[in-house]
Amino acid sequence: LVDFAKEKKIKFVAANIPRRFASQVYKQGFEALNALTPxxxxxxxxxxxxxxxxxxxxxxxxxxxxGHGGDNLPKAQAVKDATMGYFIAQNLVAGSVFIHYNGTYHSDNYEGINWYLKKLKPQVKIVTIAAVSQKDLDKLEAEHLNKADFIIVVDEDMTKTR
Incomplete structure (x- = not known):
């Protein structure tokens, strides 16, 4: 994606929190962020x-x-979501489309990034796409209903890469 943006001269925004900061939140809670430099x-x-x-x-x-990770596991997720939402909000341009790529857990069920972005920009229109895997491709499983505006369903046996 970075190379494509460079080639096409498209603005590209790095919205993720540095991994080590999310790791600190996982280990010590939000309080760990107070020790960061300005x-x-x-x-x-x-x-x-x-x-x-x-x-x-x-x-x-x-x-x-x-119970592994305690209460700090979702806090580490939240600081990722909050940071992505913040940098999206900072880079929105009126009348333009902003495309953000993220793992689905960051936007499933209109939570995560969406929750933070709506707090910052209540009027922003957000459209989400989720990819789900399931055995039967003809009928969306109940657990995936309302997960996103558009849902791409793939066979559960499809090869996955990380």
Whole structure:
């Protein structure tokens, strides 16, 4: 994507939080971000990070982890979502389309990045696309209903890469 943007002279925004900062939140909570230098703080969403532990995606993350990572696991996810939402908001241009590529967990069910972006820019129109895998390609499974505006369904046996 970076090479394509360079070739076509398209603005490209790096919206992710540096991985080590999210790792610090996972280990020590949001408080770890207070120790960042002033310059490092420019690479993340402004502090304090808003956080709603009752959002279904963060609740599900805690349940899926079986308690490993404690309360800081969804906080690490939230600081990623908040930072991406913040940098999207900072780079929106009225009357233009902003395309953001992210893993689906960051925008499933209109949560994650969307929640933070709507807090910053309540009037922004967001359209999401999710990719899901399932055995039956003819009927969307209930767990995927309303996950996104557009849902791409692929065979569960399809080769996946990371």
């Amino acid at each position: 310059q490092e703080k420019t690479w993340i969403a402004p502090l304090p990070i808003a956080y709603d532990a009752t959002l279904p995606g963060y609740v599900a993350m805690l349940e899926m982890s079986g």
